[in-house]
Amino acid sequence: MATALGRNKDKLQEAKAxxxxxxxxxxxxxxxxxxxxSAASANVVRASLxxxxxxxxxxxxxxxxxFGEKGVKEAxxxxxxxxxxxxxxxxxxxxQSFELLISATSQPGMKKLLKGILKHLNEGESLSQSLAHYPxxxxxxxxxxxxxxxxxxxxxxxxxxxxxxxxKSLALSKKVKSAMFYPAAIISVMIVVVVILMIFVIPVxxxxxKSFGATLPLLxxxxxxxxxxxxxxxxxxxxxxxxxxxxxxxxxxxxxxFKTVVDRYSLKIPVLGDILLKxxxxxxxxxLATMQAAGVPIMEALETLSRVSGNAIxxxxxxxxxxxxxxxxxxTTKLKEDGIFPLMATQMxxxxxxxxxxxxxxxxxADFYENEVNEAVNRLSTLMEPAIMVVLGIIVGTLVxxxxxxxxxxxxxxxxxx
Numbered sequence: 001m002a003t004a005l006g007r008n009k010d011k012l013q014e015a016k017a018x019x020x021x022x023x024x025x026x027x028x029x030x031x032x033x034x035x036x037x038s039a040a041s042a043n044v045v046r047a048s049l050x051x052x053x054x055x056x057x058x059x060x061x062x063x064x065x066x067f068g069e070k071g072v073k074e075a076x077x078x079x080x081x082x083x084x085x086x087x088x089x090x091x092x093x094x095x096q097s098f099e100l101l102i103s104a105t106s107q108p109g110m111k112k113l114l115k116g117i118l119k120h121l122n123e124g125e126s127l128s129q130s131l132a133h134y135p136x137x138x139x140x141x142x143x144x145x146x147x148x149x150x151x152x153x154x155x156x157x158x159x160x161x162x163x164x165x166x167x168k169s170l171a172l173s174k175k176v177k178s179a180m181f182y183p184a185a186i187i188s189v190m191i192v193v194v195v196i197l198m199i200f201v202i203p204v205x206x207x208x209x210k211s212f213g214a215t216l217p218l219l220x221x222x223x224x225x226x227x228x229x230x231x232x233x234x235x236x237x238x239x240x241x242x243x244x245x246x247x248x249x250x251x252x253x254x255x256x257x258f259k260t261v262v263d264r265y266s267l268k269i270p271v272l273g274d275i276l277l278k279x280x281x282x283x284x285x286x287x288l289a290t291m292q293a294a295g296v297p298i299m300e301a302l303e304t305l306s307r308v309s310g311n312a313i314x315x316x317x318x319x320x321x322x323x324x325x326x327x328x329x330x331x332t333t334k335l336k337e338d339g340i341f342p343l344m345a346t347q348m349x350x351x352x353x354x355x356x357x358x359x360x361x362x363x364x365x366a367d368f369y370e371n372e373v374n375e376a377v378n379r380l381s382t383l384m385e386p387a388i389m390v391v392l393g394i395i396v397g398t399l400v401x402x403x404x405x406x407x408x409x410x411x412x413x414x415x416x417x418x
Contacts (some may be wrong), residue, residue, distance in 0.1 A: 020045045024054035072109045074170045077137055078163050085159035095121050126150055141304045145294045158294055165290045172370055176279040179377045186388045194395055202227035205403045216406055223402040263312040275376045280309050281345050282369035289362035
């Protein structure tokens with residue numbers, strides 16, 4: 001029991017550890033040494049320095065960035081993995097490799113991550129075990145493949161493949177996100193423009209028309225009525241869309257049934273649904289090829305593949321395929337029956353299964369659909385621009401006509417009277 005309490009105390013101290021910057025004089029007092037140390041308090045740092053024969057002069061906490069600590073970007077992880085692969089291939093020991101990586105980086109978030117991994121390595125853990133402590137940056141797939149590389153003695157090769165895989169996945173993810181972000185950004189700007197016109201511009205005309213005391217055309221009166229309502233209920237106009245988006249994201253993440261419905265209909269959206277499906281197919285095949293190259297068993301691979309799809313409907317299809325494989329079937333049999341994956345993708349995978357070249361065929365399918373996503377995103381951008389301009393032109397044009405109709409009417413009366 002005492003041992004268990006001791007372990008809990010150590011864990012508590014580790015959880016409360018803080019990064020400190022220290023300066024100390026050498027035992028002879030001639031040199032000033034500097035460094036960083038993770039400890040529970042400044043006194044612990046001073047005590048540790050004294051045990052090393054140093055005389056601490058300055059010990060202070062590492063200052064936090066003004067806007068919070070920046071995370072580690074995916075591109076930085078890719079570069080780190082490539083560098084690590086090169087050093088391991090050159091025969092540099094793992095601990096020394098991470099020490100070199102730490103000294104070479106200036107990004108605080110990345111430096112902290114590398115120091116954390118190095119700490120676990122120094123405690124006797126393997127690389128895969130050390131990486132598993134940081135699931136935010138190294139998912140189960142990454143850790144499993146690193147473990148396979150350690151066991152097979154091909155860690156440098158596996159790391160290089162992982163770097164290629166994550167680099168291509170990152171490029172694909174950016175394309176899919178841009179396809180979703182572009183129309184959303186354009187529509188948002190359009191809504192903001194219309195709201196500004198209705199709340200700030202239309203009331204100026206309304207006051208002008210009110211001073212005339214004349215009967216306004218129906219269209220003008222409708223626009224002014226809407227403007228008055230929006231001006232009097234601006235908090236609803238501003239807060240309701242924000243609350244709706246927040247509620248949608250909240251329910252989507254926590255309610256599987258709602259997520260399933262949204263994911264099903266998202267695949268049916270013209271153009272955008274096609275991009276989402278092709279992106280998921282490319283991601284599935286790229287991951288499958290990477291796991292097959294590392295020798296990961298197909299059942300474990302399919303379990304992981306269901307989680308990287310990003311769509312509940314596709315995830316269910318892959319899990320059904322896994323159950324079919326467990327009964328002695330093939331991956332593509334269930335995928336064909338569900339009809340979610342494109343026919344070409346399932347046919348090429350089926351050929352790969354028959355010839356024992358799943359890795360090769362999956363890689364070719366991934367390349368094909370990644371190119372398809374690139375072309376689809378370019379087409380979407382080309383189609384969206386004129387469509388949005390037409391819609392914006394109709395809305396703004398209607399507002400302009402509504403505001404100028406009374407002016408034209410008064411002009412006609414003045415001319416007729418003259």
